[in-house]
Amino acid sequence: MAVAEQGMQGAGGGLALLRRAEPVAIPVLALMAGLGVFGLFLLTQGRSPLAFMTYVWQGGFGSAFSWQNTLSRTAPLLMAALCVALPARLGLVVIGGEGAIVLGGVAAGALALPLATAPGAIGVPLMALAAMAVGGLWIGAAGALRHYRGVNETISSLLLSYIAIALMNHLVEGPLRDPASLNKPSTAPLAEPLRVGDLPGLSVHWGLALGILACLLAWVLIERTTWGFAARIAGGNVRAAQVQGLPVGKLILGFSALGGAFAGLAGYFEVAAVHGSANASLAAGYGYTGILIAFLARHNALAIIPVAILLAGFDASSGLVQRRMDLPDATMQVLQGIVFMAILMSDAAYGRLPFFKTKG
Amino acid sequence: MENDLGLWAVPLAVIGGAIRVSTPILFVSLGETLTERSGRINLGLEGTLVLGAMTGYATAVMTGSPWAGVLVAALAGAMFGLVHGLICSMSRVNDIAIGIAMMLLGSGLAFYFGKPFIQPAAPDLPAIPLGGWSSLPQVQAALTVNVLFVIGIAAALALAWALRSTRPGLILRVVGDSTDAARAMGLNPALIRTAATALGGAFAGVGGAYLSLYYPGSWNEGISSGQGLMAVALVIFARWSPVNCLWAALLFGGAGALGPALQSVGVTQGYYLFYAAPYVLTLGVLIATSSPSRALSGAPGELSITK
Numbered sequence: 001m002a003v004a005e006q007g008m009q010g011a012g013g014g015l016a017l018l019r020r021a022e023p024v025a026i027p028v029l030a031l032m033a034g035l036g037v038f039g040l041f042l043l044t045q046g047r048s049p050l051a052f053m054t055y056v057w058q059g060g061f062g063s064a065f066s067w068q069n070t071l072s073r074t075a076p077l078l079m080a081a082l083c084v085a086l087p088a089r090l091g092l093v094v095i096g097g098e099g100a101i102v103l104g105g106v107a108a109g110a111l112a113l114p115l116a117t118a119p120g121a122i123g124v125p126l127m128a129l130a131a132m133a134v135g136g137l138w139i140g141a142a143g144a145l146r147h148y149r150g151v152n153e154t155i156s157s158l159l160l161s162y163i164a165i166a167l168m169n170h171l172v173e174g175p176l177r178d179p180a181s182l183n184k185p186s187t188a189p190l191a192e193p194l195r196v197g198d199l200p201g202l203s204v205h206w207g208l209a210l211g212i213l214a215c216l217l218a219w220v221l222i223e224r225t226t227w228g229f230a231a232r233i234a235g236g237n238v239r240a241a242q243v244q245g246l247p248v249g250k251l252i253l254g255f256s257a258l259g260g261a262f263a264g265l266a267g268y269f270e271v272a273a274v275h276g277s278a279n280a281s282l283a284a285g286y287g288y289t290g291i292l293i294a295f296l297a298r299h300n301a302l303a304i305i306p307v308a309i310l311l312a313g314f315d316a317s318s319g320l321v322q323r324r325m326d327l328p329d330a331t332m333q334v335l336q337g338i339v340f341m342a343i344l345m346s347d348a349a350y351g352r353l354p355f356f357k358t359k360g
Numbered sequence: 361m362e363n364d365l366g367l368w369a370v371p372l373a374v375i376g377g378a379i380r381v382s383t384p385i386l387f388v389s390l391g392e393t394l395t396e397r398s399g400r401i402n403l404g405l406e407g408t409l410v411l412g413a414m415t416g417y418a419t420a421v422m423t424g425s426p427w428a429g430v431l432v433a434a435l436a437g438a439m440f441g442l443v444h445g446l447i448c449s450m451s452r453v454n455d456i457a458i459g460i461a462m463m464l465l466g467s468g469l470a471f472y473f474g475k476p477f478i479q480p481a482a483p484d485l486p487a488i489p490l491g492g493w494s495s496l497p498q499v500q501a502a503l504t505v506n507v508l509f510v511i512g513i514a515a516a517l518a519l520a521w522a523l524r525s526t527r528p529g530l531i532l533r534v535v536g537d538s539t540d541a542a543r544a545m546g547l548n549p550a551l552i553r554t555a556a557t558a559l560g561g562a563f564a565g566v567g568g569a570y571l572s573l574y575y576p577g578s579w580n581e582g583i584s585s586g587q588g589l590m591a592v593a594l595v596i597f598a599r600w601s602p603v604n605c606l607w608a609a610l611l612f613g614g615a616g617a618l619g620p621a622l623q624s625v626g627v628t629q630g631y632y633l634f635y636a637a638p639y640v641l642t643l644g645v646l647i648a649t650s651s652p653s654r655a656l657s658g659a660p661g662e663l664s665i666t667k
Contacts, residue, residue, distance in 0.1 A: 093454075093456055095460055145646075145647060145650075147652070149651070150650040150651050151646050151650045152596075152650075154403065154456055155403075155589065155592065155593045159590070159593065159639045159643045159646075160643070162585070162586045162636070163636045163639045163640060163643070166632050166636035166639070169632040169635075170631075170633050170636075174630070174632075291460060328471065328472050330467075330470075330471030330472040330475070333464060333467065333471065333472070334465065334468040334469055334472050336464055337461060337462070337464040337469070340460070340461035340465070341447065341461045341465060344447070344453060344457050345450060345453060347452045348451050348453055350452070
């Protein structure tokens with residue numbers, strides 16, 4: 001993952017520019033190749049790829065309304081992607097962000113009644129902190145298991161995510177259930193002062209601003225602090241980092257927990273700004289899309305922002321695409337799977353494309 | 361009522377459930393054992409399991425033959441394993457990450473093509489009633505064993521023998537333990553790993569066909585809910601031994617059957633928590649059997665998950 005460093009070592013100005021272009025160009029090419037393969041898939045289904053892209057444009061980016069829809073979905077995706085990208089800088093592949101989102105949302109929903117009469121200035125930060133704490137504990141646990149017990153974090157985090165969803169079902173259907181919620185068991189609705197509103201002048205909730213802020217902070221942490229520097233060294237070579245006396249365990253725990261805290265925050269905004277209470281809608285798959293976003297962004301926190309907006313646009317347009325083209329709802333999952341494969345295969349292309357070859 | 365067993369119904373239902381629930385876990389973990397013994401890990405078997413369930417069900421609906429469904433599911437699984445194997449043969453491509461992508465793609469394709477098959481009913485796979493000696497319907501129900509379970513046991517024993525005492529088994533183990541040694545013997549590690557991944561995928565596909573064609577015996581989008589992933593995790597617990605895979609699968613089948621068994625006798629408290637039991641147990645077993653410092657005994661040397 002030593003992509004950022006590659007750009008620094010360029011010999012001359014032009015060559016350096018080419019080398020810097022490689023980590024941007026290869027993911028973009030891979031994305032286009034993935035879309036191309038998906039287009040072929042659509043052709044075999046007797047559907048027009050052109051019509052597909054037209055509807056994605058209309059549903060995701062074509063109007064003010066579709067932009068609002070896209071940006072509202074961007075918020076949880078930004079934080080879910082950070083939950084993958086932060087541990088990834090240490091070489092960990094954490095894929096259980098969905099569980100941290102779900103439990104973060106449940107933690108926020110559980111506080112709806114105790115904080116019912118609290119003023120917003122106290123209630124809102126308390127709920128957000130509770131959601132971040134639970135999310136951080138959940139993914140931090142996967143990091144701790146990896147460091148102290150050698151348990152593979154990919155498997156453990158996904159298992160934890162299944163456990164989180166079962167736990168949510170138990171709590172929402174049982175101890176935390178609001179008796180008034182009949183059709184869809186939910187926690188008690190949040191009191192009005194606890195709700196999170198829209199950004200000034202937009203119909204997009206504050207989660208978007210917080211998500212972008214989180215990405216900026218994560219970028220500063222990784223690229224501009226000694227903690228981030230140590231994490232990148234440990235991600236490149238754990239043994240070397242240990243020999244240097246770097247606190248590898250603390251780094252793994254800290255980065256995993258921070259990623260989980262961001263995912264928990266995503267769950268908080270889903271409850272406080274979108275649904276108004278915690279219920280099964282929390283498991284909407286944002287955690288899984290976040291994995292793809294982080295890989296497409298090559299775990300660069302700044303690159304996550306545009307990639308998340310792009311995938312949120314695809315997500316926002318999926319209803320329109322399904323209706324107009326008579327496609328099943330799993331169509332976007334097929335697209336995501338194909339793009340994911342393409343981006344992983346592109347790892348083999350680094351340093352090999354003739355255009356980027358810098359001889360000497 | 362003379363047939364009312366009271367609380368005794370719970371262990372009986374758990375035993376019956378263990379036999380019923382364990383079969384797909386057994387097939388996936390046998391397939392993953394084969395793949396991991398060659399030095400690669402395929403996390404995508406969760407997707408393969410769902411894909412096998414869909415293709416098996418769809419084929420059985422269209423042809424009327426459940427065994428044609430099993431065959432097609434195995435072929436679909438092998439195809440998917442082949443794709444995983446070929447992509448992982450490219451340099452610098454991470455097998456774990458490809459597995460995550462194939463998990464997503466496999467279930468996506470299964471849901472996409474499986475949509476029209478949620479409604480129609482497919483013929484079930486045949487089962488052998490081993491409980492005929494008892495007059496209790498609960499005992500008869502618990503001991504109705506599907507043919508695929510028997511085939512799974514035979515496959516576990518056959519694989520254990522093949523890995524230990526045959527030439528292909530030796531080749532597989534060499535490739536899994538040391539790429540350099542394999543190259544020195546004139547073997548092509550990438551080719552053998554790809555073949556092992558394809559064969560492993562075929563096993564997982566058969567496991568999927570069992571899900572949709574016998575138990576639970578229908579096709580829907582929540583059919584697997586992580587069983588493929590649990591099976592992959594169990595391979596570590598089973599120490600890459602096919603026979604241990606059988607015991608592990610039975611243990612987990614029992615854990616999975618606990619929730620429905622308790623519900624059948626009227627225990628509804630914490631119903632959803634019992635659904636978490638297999639995941640909690642898998643995690644517990646992983647924690648207990650992993651080690652931060654030393655290499656796991658029995659682990660193939662080239663396996664990235666234990667390095």
